[in-house]
């Protein structure tokens with residue numbers, strides 16, 4: 001079986017399966033291939049066009065993979081302090097705690113306060129949902 005992209009004389013494009021290329025030629029010559037939209041039997045094989053939508057999907061997937069890599073790297077090299085993040089960040093800044101890479105949760109207000117105190121924090125990129 002072979003799948004062809006076809007186009008009728010009215011410009012409708014559609015796909016159809018044939019036994020082989022000779023099967024398509026014969027059926028088309030006999031007027032047995034018709035457009036599903038307008039029933040025209042003046043059918044030609046469509047020119048294969050690059051699938052733009054697919055390329056867009058691929059670049060989105062690449063971006064997701066890069067984001068996931070970055071995300072995993074951050075997770076792998078930081079200590080999770082959970083909700084203690086703001087106080088740990090302050091403790092490190094004040095020298096009460098060993099300086100190290102930490103991650104955790106902070107509310108918007110807490111994050112804002114830390115930044116205002118001159119403590120550098122960075123948001124970890126959220127992973128877009130990709131079905132997992």
Ligand SMILES: [Zn+2]
Pocket residue numbers: 008009010011012035036037038039040
């Ligand atoms: Zn048509």
